[in-house]
Amino acid sequence: MSATLALKLAWRDLKASPNLLWIVVALALGVATLAAVGTARQAVLEALERDAAVLLGGDVALRTTGAPIPPEERRELVPQEGARTADVVTVTTILGGPEGEDLTVALKAVDDAYPLYGEVELAPAMPLDRAFAESGIVVAAGVLERLDLAPGDRVTIGDKTFTIRAELQAEPDRSGGGFQIGPRVFAKLGDVQQAGILRRGSVARYAFRIALPPETDAEAYAARLRAERGDRRWEIQTATAAQPAIQRLVGRLATFLTLAGLAALATGGLGIALAARTHLAGKLATMATLRALGGRPRGVVGLYALQLAGLGAAGVALGLGLGALAPLLLRFVPTSILPVTIDEPFAPAALITAAAIGALVLAASIWLPLAMARRVSPASLFRGGASADAPATWPDRLAVAAIGAALVALVVATADDARLAAIVIGCFAGGAALLAGLVVLLQRGAGRLAAVAPPRLRLPLREIARPGGETTPTVLALALGLTLLTVVGQTGRVIDAEIGARLPEQVPSILFLDIQPDMEARFVETVEGVPEARLLEMAPYLRARIVRIDGTPAEDATIAPEVEWTLRRDRAITWSAAPPTDEEMTAGEWWPADYEGPPLVAVEDETARGYGVGVGDTLSFNVLGRVVEAEIAALRPEIDPTSGELIFLFAFSPGLLERAPHSFIATVDVPDAARPELLDALGDTLPTVTPVRIDEAIDAVRNVLERIRAAVFVVTGLTLASGLIVLAAGLTAVRARQRYAAAILKALGARRADLTRTFLVEHAATGALAALAGVLLGAVGGWAIARFALDLPFVLAGGTVGVIFVLAMALTVGAGMLGLARLVAQPAQPLLRAG
Amino acid sequence: MAPLIELDDVHLTLRAPGGAVNVLAGVDLAVEAGSATGIVGPSGSGKSSLLAIIAGLERPTSGRVRVGGREISALDENARADWRRRELGILFQSFHLIPTLTALENVAVPLELAGDRQATPHARTALERVGLDHRTDHRPSQLSGGEQQRVALARALVAKPRLVLADEPTGNLDGETARVVADMLFALPREQGATLLLITHDPQLAGRCDRRVRMAEGRFVPASGAAERAA
Ligand SMILES: Nc1ncnc2c1ncn2[C@@H]1O[C@H](COP(=O)(O)OP(=O)(O)OP(=O)(O)O)[C@@H](O)[C@H]1O
Numbered sequence A: 001m002s003a004t005l006a007l008k009l010a011w012r013d014l015k016a017s018p019n020l021l022w023i024v025v026a027l028a029l030g031v032a033t034l035a036a037v038g039t040a041r042q043a044v045l046e047a048l049e050r051d052a053a054v055l056l057g058g059d060v061a062l063r064t065t066g067a068p069i070p071p072e073e074r075r076e077l078v079p080q081e082g083a084r085t086a087d088v089v090t091v092t093t094i095l096g097g098p099e100g101e102d103l104t105v106a107l108k109a110v111d112d113a114y115p116l117y118g119e120v121e122l123a124p125a126m127p128l129d130r131a132f133a134e135s136g137i138v139v140a141a142g143v144l145e146r147l148d149l150a151p152g153d154r155v156t157i158g159d160k161t162f163t164i165r166a167e168l169q170a171e172p173d174r175s176g177g178g179f180q181i182g183p184r185v186f187a188k189l190g191d192v193q194q195a196g197i198l199r200r201g202s203v204a205r206y207a208f209r210i211a212l213p214p215e216t217d218a219e220a221y222a223a224r225l226r227a228e229r230g231d232r233r234w235e236i237q238t239a240t241a242a243q244p245a246i247q248r249l250v251g252r253l254a255t256f257l258t259l260a261g262l263a264a265l266a267t268g269g270l271g272i273a274l275a276a277r278t279h280l281a282g283k284l285a286t287m288a289t290l291r292a293l294g295g296r297p298r299g300v301v302g303l304y305a306l307q308l309a310g311l312g313a314a315g316v317a318l319g320l321g322l323g324a325l326a327p328l329l330l331r332f333v334p335t336s337i338l339p340v341t342i343d344e345p346f347a348p349a350a351l352i353t354a355a356a357i358g359a360l361v362l363a364a365s366i367w368l369p370l371a372m373a374r375r376v377s378p379a380s381l382f383r384g385g386a387s388a389d390a391p392a393t394w395p396d397r398l399a400v401a402a403i404g405a406a407l408v409a410l411v412v413a414t415a416d417d418a419r420l421a422a423i424v425i426g427c428f429a430g431g432a433a434l435l436a437g438l439v440v441l442l443q444r445g446a447g448r449l450a451a452v453a454p455p456r457l458r459l460p461l462r463e464i465a466r467p468g469g470e471t472t473p474t475v476l477a478l479a480l481g482l483t484l485l486t487v488v489g490q491t492g493r494v495i496d497a498e499i500g501a502r503l504p505e506q507v508p509s510i511l512f513l514d515i516q517p518d519m520e521a522r523f524v525e526t527v528e529g530v531p532e533a534r535l536l537e538m539a540p541y542l543r544a545r546i547v548r549i550d551g552t553p554a555e556d557a558t559i560a561p562e563v564e565w566t567l568r569r570d571r572a573i574t575w576s577a578a579p580p581t582d583e584e585m586t587a588g589e590w591w592p593a594d595y596e597g598p599p600l601v602a603v604e605d606e607t608a609r610g611y612g613v614g615v616g617d618t619l620s621f622n623v624l625g626r627v628v629e630a631e632i633a634a635l636r637p638e639i640d641p642t643s644g645e646l647i648f649l650f651a652f653s654p655g656l657l658e659r660a661p662h663s664f665i666a667t668v669d670v671p672d673a674a675r676p677e678l679l680d681a682l683g684d685t686l687p688t689v690t691p692v693r694i695d696e697a698i699d700a701v702r703n704v705l706e707r708i709r710a711a712v713f714v715v716t717g718l719t720l721a722s723g724l725i726v727l728a729a730g731l732t733a734v735r736a737r738q739r740y741a742a743a744i745l746k747a748l749g750a751r752r753a754d755l756t757r758t759f760l761v762e763h764a765a766t767g768a769l770a771a772l773a774g775v776l777l778g779a780v781g782g783w784a785i786a787r788f789a790l791d792l793p794f795v796l797a798g799g800t801v802g803v804i805f806v807l808a809m810a811l812t813v814g815a816g817m818l819g820l821a822r823l824v825a826q827p828a829q830p831l832l833r834a835g
Numbered sequence B: 001m002a003p004l005i006e007l008d009d010v011h012l013t014l015r016a017p018g019g020a021v022n023v024l025a026g027v028d029l030a031v032e033a034g035s036a037t038g039i040v041g042p043s044g045s046g047k048s049s050l051l052a053i054i055a056g057l058e059r060p061t062s063g064r065v066r067v068g069g070r071e072i073s074a075l076d077e078n079a080r081a082d083w084r085r086r087e088l089g090i091l092f093q094s095f096h097l098i099p100t101l102t103a104l105e106n107v108a109v110p111l112e113l114a115g116d117r118q119a120t121p122h123a124r125t126a127l128e129r130v131g132l133d134h135r136t137d138h139r140p141s142q143l144s145g146g147e148q149q150r151v152a153l154a155r156a157l158v159a160k161p162r163l164v165l166a167d168e169p170t171g172n173l174d175g176e177t178a179r180v181v182a183d184m185l186f187a188l189p190r191e192q193g194a195t196l197l198l199i200t201h202d203p204q205l206a207g208r209c210d211r212r213v214r215m216a217e218g219r220f221v222p223a224s225g226a227a228e229r230a231a
């Protein structure tokens, strides 16, 4: 066949069947997602690495809670010539305005050496030390507005008055991964020390940052410190490993989004297969004719293979272009979430992977249709036309399976979390197989039913029973799209429910931190002075880190994954002579009220089990730099987060700890109307006590979750869009078949209503199957994610699932109806004349 | 008695990319109930188009078409469908079997549309009568041209129509099968009082009709010697 004839035929086809362009769209969507996620991932990780020292604020940071590292120890810590050091203290506190208004803020108190790396940018522009002169402070954008203040206005922190000098534009050592309540405020460390909020035992975090001379290996230095100082008196962080939380988050998110992109591609692949099949089925007669006229099979089918591959290549190219540009949007992500700036994201490896995956999906989806076309013999021309319904041969099925295997291998090999990728792909394939089985069952059932159904229903049932064709892929694609949507909706519900459950029923509206021991009586008095306020709980409070579990260093102990978090940072501990009221120990016994021996500890049941310890074993805690070993005296029942009680995993016998510098923590329930009165009263008598609005803290958590959910919904939307493309391709295929059948039926005396019923039953049945299977699988998937990935109790999102189901039904039936009206109204004769 | 089919100065003009085609150019025709009429004429003369107009599938550009005393083109679409379902059996030149249904299912369709509970057994009998009881579960693409034609014939006759329109019913059949099929067709007027209108190029088949008309260039022309001789 000449090249001109080939081109002419290919061009005519494209003009005649615009739905071939779905191939371009489907591939472009999926490849764009993969390319964008891959590029963004690499860009973010590179930026994190580049800015690591700036983000940490030094090459190494030693962190303590409650008290700084004493000066004599510091000298030993920094032996090197040329090393610079800086002290940074962060503490949650209250910024009081001149009119008595207040705002919970995250105060960062810094010394003259700060920042060791990077720059603080202020507006109006000025150096930090000028802003700090004469008790000056710097506040984050938004603070002025919220308190209706202007630079030059005076505010109070603790019992000291400050003057606002500037607004913060850029903070080099943004925490990013860490959690922060309220906007940032900068002040000079010396001034903050005078404000009285940094007494020993207060909930301040101290960082002693070190900038090592160039060419010094920070890791080796940190390793030596760890080795020499044994019991981890401080949390030692190095710049290279400073952002593990963000790195882990980026990796997780990238894996998840990649999988969503793959789901979009897989669904899109079904659409491509459908579009290709419909297209080629319509060309069978042409192909048979060309071959009967002497065209070689390879040449004739090759023509169409080239046509489809060309469209696919266009889709992949378009996807790569979009995907490479999309990460530029990262610039608009607020620095509170992503603390680094992204320059020009370009990740050739990610693009190549995305292109390869796209190409494999294309190959897998057009292989069978092309093989079908190749098998058509010219002899079929003599038997009333060729049929596209012959089942695929085993070699072809094997070939597609091989392409699929290559695809899976590529995906798993390039994923951040190969295990997760493999599991999700397995679930996806399992779901698809299950659905395909369901479709076969539906068809068999409809076939059986057609034999016995009332005559008018037989035709509709036979339409469903019709083997092969577009039903299976259409149902599959739609159902899988719906499955993903349901999983996301369902997971969102589970997380919401969890937040709801964690919200104590009896919400203590304010949590008070930093009540010094000598203030205890005055605090209680002041609260009692406000009639509407009710003191719910008050407990002594310290932060401590577990360093040894029954003699084994914590980092070497085997810990159940669900309690690993308890070791990552220091935890709140308390002590009490009497056991909590109404509490039965699950093992052991609380100490007698007059106990005065060596420290005993009561441990929450689940935590103890996670550590593999029980009554009689020991736990060692680092309390303000001292290691305290305590014997486990009792196991306490799991603390119900809905009770509104303060959660202490570890409660000690009084004695030793009482003598450590500590503070009290208290929860107070107060109606909104009486809150200002209470805060005013406390502000007058105890200015250094820090109230934390619990609703604000919860809002902050919710905010972060909302953002993640939004991102997830966008990507899921992409998958569903691919599902819809398949639906469109499927409907086109259905339509082509139905048009002709409708014309014949009309000639045989079918009324419009007969036709509508016939085709509507088909749409409704397949739509219902897809919708039902989709939401059921989605609910199961949501359950599995809640149970195994999030470890949260499952709550069925009945409303969401119902809405998705109804929408899906409406969509399939609606989309079916849309074309149906035209189909039923079309005159029969033109089609019959042509036939 | 008024004729069953009455055509009065029927014109049909079809628009095609190359310009309008005058397919029918003033056709007058009257067919008595219970008769067998044969239409002959060269390819492209408008025979199939005439059948489509009588079946109510095509609207004439002008002229009147009355079947059974009713103006077909004045009926609405559903009324035409009901009439076709109840009274008409039609066999297309290119068969038009529904590709996704088996032979048996194709034949059962008219009965199922009419709500006949015995659709399948009746369809099976009809297939037996055209000699295809061994091909009931094949789909059209798995049947030979002649077999497809016989399935289409069984479908046209299965609901015992009052009027049968057959476009070249034996065009693809060998002599013996053609004779069997023709016998079936001509038994209809005899046994059921049905009316038969058929198009054929086969002089022998045309010869068995009560009456023959010849078409050329979209109108009836005086019967030629050949057609008369075949009589
Ligand atoms: N859609 C159309 N548009 C324009 N002209 C058409 C169309 N369909 C058919 N024709 C023309 O109408 C004329 C009559 O066609 P028809 O099928 O009625 O002929 P026929 O007598 O049945 O021929 P044959 O014996 O070959 O079956 C032909 O010239 C044909 O080219």
Ligand SMILES: [Mg+2]
Pocket: B047, B048, B049, B093, B167
């Ligand atoms: Mg014809």
